[in-house]
Amino acid sequence: MLLIASTVFLGTSDATSKYLSKTLPAVEIAWIRFLIFALIMIPAVMPGSPIYALRTQLPLLQVMRGTALLGSSLLFITGLRFLPIAEASATSFVSPLFVTALSIVFLSEKVGLRRWLATAGGLVGVLIVLRPGTSAFHAAAFFPVVSAFAWASCLIMTRMMSGKEPAMVTMTYSSIVGFAILCAMVPAVWVTPTWHDILFGTIIGVASTAGQWIVVLAFRYADASVLAPFSYVQLLWVTLLGFLIFGEVPDVWTITGAAFIVGSGVYTAYRERIRHSQLAALAAARSPNP
Numbered sequence: 708m709l710l711i712a713s714t715v716f717l718g719t720s721d722a723t724s725k726y727l728s729k730t731l732p733a734v735e736i737a738w739i740r741f742l743i744f745a746l747i748m749i750p751a752v753m754p755g756s757p758i759y760a761l762r763t764q765l766p767l768l769q770v771m772r773g774t775a776l777l778g779s780s781l782l783f784i785t786g787l788r789f790l791p792i793a794e795a796s797a798t799s800f801v802s803p804l805f806v807t808a809l810s811i812v813f814l815s816e817k818v819g820l821r822r823w824l825a826t827a828g829g830l831v832g833v834l835i836v837l838r839p840g841t842s843a844f845h846a847a848a849f850f851p852v853v854s855a856f857a858w859a860s861c862l863i864m865t866r867m868m869s870g871k872e873p874a875m876v877t878m879t880y881s882s883i884v885g886f887a888i889l890c891a892m893v894p895a896v897w898v899t900p901t902w903h904d905i906l907f908g909t910i911i912g913v914a915s916t917a918g919q920w921i922v923v924l925a926f927r928y929a930d931a932s933v934l935a936p937f938s939y940v941q942l943l944w945v946t947l948l949g950f951l952i953f954g955e956v957p958d959v960w961t962i963t964g965a966a967f968i969v970g971s972g973v974y975t976a977y978r979e980r981i982r983h984s985q986l987a988a989l990a991a992a993r994s995p996n997p
Contacts, residue, residue, distance in 0.1 A: 709925035710937045716918035718944030721783075721792060722952055723911045728788040731904055732896040736911065737781045738889040739900075743912020745886040751879040760875040765868055769877065772864040773884025779857035780885070780915075786850030792949040793957040796942055797836050797965035798851040803972045804829040805859030813863050822978050825971040832967025835960055874923045939969045 720740075727736050751760040763769050786795045804826045810816040837848045868877065900908065942965060949955040957965075 709921050709928070711940050713918045713921035713925065714938060714941035714944055716914045716921065718796075718941045718948060720911050720915040720918060721787065721796060721941075721945055722948035723907050723914065724784045725787040725792050725949075726952060727904060727907050727911065728784060731898055731900060731908075733781060733785040733788065734889065734892050734896045735898060735900070736784050736908065737777070738886075738893045739905070739908030740780065740912045740915055741777070741882060741886040741889055743909055744882040744916050747912075747916050748879050748882040751875055752883070758875060760873065760879040763876050763880065764871060768864055768868060769872070769880035770884050772861055772868070772877065773881045774888065775857045775861040775864065776881050777885035777888055779854045779861060782850045782854035782857060786847050786854065789845060789847035790851070791955040791957065791961070792953065793942070793946040793955065793965075794836055794848070794961050795851045796945045797961060797968060798833055798848060799855045799858070800939065800942070800965075800968050800972065801829055801833050801852065802855040802859045802862070803975055805856050806862055807975060809859055809863045810866075814866060819978070822975055825974040825978070827971075828974075829968050829971030832964040832969075832971065834964070835967060836964030838960060878919070878923070939972065942969070 724736055724740075731739075748760075750756050751758050753759065783795065783799055786798075807822055807826050833852065837852075865877065946957055949957075
């Protein structure tokens with residue numbers, strides 16, 4: 708239920724970002740988003756605060772993760788300006804496939820034939836959505852794909868820090884790093900926002916921060932392999948919002964491709980759950996009897 712609730716907030720953030728992209732550049736939208744994020748995290752950077760969260764054992768990894776998170780957000784907002792929201796969102800959900808590949812290199816995980824076949828199925832889904840080489844293809848479709856890669860990198864680094872860094876520390880550094888980089892970028896594209904823009908930018912910042920925090924809470928109570936399939940509920944929200952706000956109706960190719968992507972992601976999560984169960988059983992078998 709927590710993860711499903713997070714998809715409502717994250718879907719709202721995506722739809723609002725697309726709406727605001729008509730009047731503001733992507734960098735400025737991301738800057739407002741991270742400004743709100745940083746303001747929310749102020750108590751965590753105040754010395755003497757009970758939730759002070761600037762002490763880290765892995766400063767370089769925290770900076771790299773924050774940069775990857777910013778890249779994912781910025782690239783996705785850029786893609787939203789040119790693409791229907793359902794198409795951009797479906798394409799971005801290819802991130803679990805990138806996680807599978809990156810986990811081999813950085814986490815030394817072994818990936819079996821079935822998971823590779825699931826990964827191939829997800830890539831087929833992306834090709835169906837994008838349809839390269841046809842008149843339906845839009846070059847901006849690469850933005851959500853690269854955004855998904857950046858998000859996958861972010862998840863891999865999160866796993867690398869698992870058990871070593873508290874979630875509050877990671878959230879705090881993500882807000883600081885993203886906001887600092889955007890402060891250096893935004894003067895080059897600055898457009899003076901109206902009160903209307905500021906209002907919707909605030910909605911983006913609050914909704915995205917709330918969505919991320921609820922995800923962190925959800926992962927306290929269940930494994931990633933259990934929760935992963937529920938994240939695809941976000942596709943329903945963004946499709947509905949895309950229709951109500953922008954009058955966008957996803958075509959049969961987008962729906963078919965999304966089905967491939969979701970199916971591969973759900974199967975990958977299923978295989979991950981089986982793998983964890985087997986490892987747990989093996990560990991229990993090796994442990995000495997009481």
